[in-house]
Amino acid sequence: MDQSGMHGDRRLPSTDAPSLAERIRSEMESFTPSEKRAAHLLLSHYPFAGLDTVAEFASRAGISAPSVLRFVTRLGFSGFPDFQKHLREELEAQLLSPLAKASPSDKGQGAPALASFAEAVIGNLRATVENIAPAEFEAVVTLLSDPRRHIHFTGGRFTGALARYAESHFRIVRSHVDFIEGQPALWRDRMVEIGRRDVIVAFDIRRYQEDVTALCETASRQGATVVLLTDPWLSPIARVARHVLPAHIVAPSNWDSSAGLLLLTEALVASVTKRLWDTAKPRMEAVERLRNERS
Amino acid sequence: MDQSGMHGDRRLPSTDAPSLAERIRSEMESFTPSEKRAAHLLLSHYPFAGLDTVAEFASRAGISAPSVLRFVTRLGFSGFPDFQKHLREELEAQLLSPLAKASPSDKGQGAPALASFAEAVIGNLRATVENIAPAEFEAVVTLLSDPRRHIHFTGGRFTGALARYAESHFRIVRSHVDFIEGQPALWRDRMVEIGRRDVIVAFDIRRYQEDVTALCETASRQGATVVLLTDPWLSPIARVARHVLPAHIVAPSNWDSSAGLLLLTEALVASVTKRLWDTAKPRMEAVERLRNERS
DNA sequence: CAGGTTCTGAAATTTCTGATACAGCTTTTG
DNA sequence: CAAAAGCTGTATCAGAAATTTCAGAACCTG
Numbered sequence: 001m002d003q004s005g006m007h008g009d010r011r012l013p014s015t016d017a018p019s020l021a022e023r024i025r026s027e028m029e030s031f032t033p034s035e036k037r038a039a040h041l042l043l044s045h046y047p048f049a050g051l052d053t054v055a056e057f058a059s060r061a062g063i064s065a066p067s068v069l070r071f072v073t074r075l076g077f078s079g080f081p082d083f084q085k086h087l088r089e090e091l092e093a094q095l096l097s098p099l100a101k102a103s104p105s106d107k108g109q110g111a112p113a114l115a116s117f118a119e120a121v122i123g124n125l126r127a128t129v130e131n132i133a134p135a136e137f138e139a140v141v142t143l144l145s146d147p148r149r150h151i152h153f154t155g156g157r158f159t160g161a162l163a164r165y166a167e168s169h170f171r172i173v174r175s176h177v178d179f180i181e182g183q184p185a186l187w188r189d190r191m192v193e194i195g196r197r198d199v200i201v202a203f204d205i206r207r208y209q210e211d212v213t214a215l216c217e218t219a220s221r222q223g224a225t226v227v228l229l230t231d232p233w234l235s236p237i238a239r240v241a242r243h244v245l246p247a248h249i250v251a252p253s254n255w256d257s258s259a260g261l262l263l264l265t266e267a268l269v270a271s272v273t274k275r276l277w278d279t280a281k282p283r284m285e286a287v288e289r290l291r292n293e294r295s
Numbered sequence: 296m297d298q299s300g301m302h303g304d305r306r307l308p309s310t311d312a313p314s315l316a317e318r319i320r321s322e323m324e325s326f327t328p329s330e331k332r333a334a335h336l337l338l339s340h341y342p343f344a345g346l347d348t349v350a351e352f353a354s355r356a357g358i359s360a361p362s363v364l365r366f367v368t369r370l371g372f373s374g375f376p377d378f379q380k381h382l383r384e385e386l387e388a389q390l391l392s393p394l395a396k397a398s399p400s401d402k403g404q405g406a407p408a409l410a411s412f413a414e415a416v417i418g419n420l421r422a423t424v425e426n427i428a429p430a431e432f433e434a435v436v437t438l439l440s441d442p443r444r445h446i447h448f449t450g451g452r453f454t455g456a457l458a459r460y461a462e463s464h465f466r467i468v469r470s471h472v473d474f475i476e477g478q479p480a481l482w483r484d485r486m487v488e489i490g491r492r493d494v495i496v497a498f499d500i501r502r503y504q505e506d507v508t509a510l511c512e513t514a515s516r517q518g519a520t521v522v523l524l525t526d527p528w529l530s531p532i533a534r535v536a537r538h539v540l541p542a543h544i545v546a547p548s549n550w551d552s553s554a555g556l557l558l559l560t561e562a563l564v565a566s567v568t569k570r571l572w573d574t575a576k577p578r579m580e581a582v583e584r585l586r587n588e589r590s
Numbered sequence: 591c592a593g594g595t596t597c598t599g600a601a602a603t604t605t606c607t608g609a610t611a612c613a614g615c616t617t618t619t620g
Numbered sequence: 621c622a623a624a625a626g627c628t629g630t631a632t633c634a635g636a637a638a639t640t641t642c643a644g645a646a647c648c649t650g
Contacts, residue, residue: 025426028428032597034599040529040541041527041529044527044543051383054639062533064599066600079639088343112429113565114424114432114559125413134408137408158460162456162460168452168456251565253561253569255568258557258561259557266412266416266548267412269548269550270412270546271408280549327627327628348607350608360629375608591650592649595646596648597644597645597647600642600643603639607635607636608634608635609632609633611633612632613629613630613631614630615629617624618624618626619623619624
C-alpha cells in the first residue's frame, strides 16, 4: 500500500549547492578522530553549533581549539570567521527558500541503504499509528497505570528484547513489574501465582512462537488480562487477548522491522509515566539515588 | 555536561516569543535617526544582518560602530555578543519548530498522545539518517560482515535490550556473535580472550553508564575495534570508538526514545544480511530446520 | 619493538572586535 | 538668534578571540 518509486517527486532545484553538511558527511571517513567529533557536533546541531566561538565549539565537541581550527581549514576555509560566514550565508539562503528544507539526500545513486530503509520504517510508523484506535491505546495505558495490577512482559526470540526494553522502563515507573522468559520450562512454575490481578504484555510477530502463545493461553485461563503487541496479521494470542495493538513490520530487508512495536512501547511508557507522575517521580528519584550511591 | 532531574526539559526560547523583530517595529518611532537606519537594515535582512561584526553592520547601515552599539544597548542587551546570542537562539528555535508544528491537534490529550509521540519519533529518525555519513555506515557494515571477526554486543540498562535485539539477529546471519552483560563482574574474565580480531558494538545513550565505558576501554586497550551507537552528545566511549553512529533521542516524554538506535540496528542487520547472503541463506535455513525439529 | 609519521592540546602570539571618551555637529527651544 | 540638549563620528583602548608554535602522545609500519 505504499509507494513504487519511493516518494518519487521532489523538486531538485534547491541550490545545487553541495551544502557543507553534505560534504562533511561524504568526507567523514577521511577525518581524524577529533575532526570526526567536531563534524558530529556540527551536524547534530547544524549549523548553529558552528556560530559560536571557537572555544565554545571546541568545548562542546570535547576537543581543543586548535583541532577545531584544523577542522575548518581542512574543509577549505581560510579561517574560522570565513567558515562562520559560509554557515550564515547558507542558512540565509536556505531560510529564504522554504521548500529547500527537504532532505537533499536522494542525490546519490542507489547507495542510501540507510535512507531508504528509514523511509520504509517511517511509513510503518505512520501506518501503525493510523490503524490503532485511540481508545484502545488509552485503555492499555489505563490498565498499565493501575498500581494494584502486576505486570509481566514477555516475547519471542526477537521480540523478547522489546519486552525487556519495556520492562526496564516500567520497572522504574511503578512496582510489580517483571520479565518472563519465553521458554515454558522457565515459566511453568511461576504460573501458579498468576491470577486475575495480573497483566501479561506479550510481544509476538510472525513466525509466531508456540511457547509464547502457550504462556498467554495459560495465563488467560487463570484469569489474567492479556495485552498483545503484534503484526497486522495478528498472532494467535489475539484470541485470548483483551487488547491488541498491531504494528506494521514490513521492511526492505530479509527481516521484519520492530520499530512500530518499539514506538508503541515507548508511547505507552511515556503515557503511563505521565499518568502516574505523582508516584513515579519519587520512585525515579529514589532509583537515581541508589544508582549514584553505588559508585 | 548534562542535566539535573531526569533531563525532562530542554531549554529553548520556547513559546511566547515576542520576537525581537516585532519589538523593534513597535519601538521604531522612538529611535534616533541612526538607530532607525540600524533597525531598518536589521529588519530587512532579519536576523542575518545582525550576525556579522559590528563594523560590518555599521558599514552596511551607513552609520558608525558606536551607533550600532548604542542601538543594541537601547534594546536592552548588555552588549553586541549578547545581542547576537539572542538572534541565534531565536533563529534556532524558529528553525526547529516545524517539527513541533506537525501536530496541530494538541487540544485534548486522548488520541494525540500516540500520534504526536509518533511524529516526534519520526522526526528523530529523519534527523538521525541525515546526520550519518553513508560512508561511516557502510564502513560498519563491512566490519560486521567480516566472517573472521568476532562480534560482541553490549549496552546499558535500557539500551542493553537493543544490544540483545541486535545479537539475536546477527547470531542467525553469521557465526562468532554474542552478547556481553554490562556488569564488570560478568565480563572481566571474558576479556582475556578479546583481541584484535574482536569487534565490540556498544549501545550507550545519556546517563552514560560507567561500566559499559569501562568495558569498551578495556577491550579497546586490548586491540578490539569498538563501534558505538549513541546520542548526538556522544557517550565517552566515543573516545575509543573506531566508528560512531549517533541517533537523535529526544521525545515528548520523561524518557529518551531509542527508535533511532533501533533503526540503525535494523538497517545494519539488513545490509549485513544482504552482503553475506551466500553464507547467510544456508545458515538461516539450517536454523529454521533445527527449530522445527524440536516440535 | 624501533623509527617515523600523524595527531593532538597547552601555551604563546597575533589579530581583530567590541567598547569608550571626547569633540564636533545638528536640532531644539526660549 | 543664541544657548542647551541631544546625536553622531573619530580616535583610541582593553580585552577577547583566532591563530601559530611546539612538544608530547598515539599510531602505524616495517
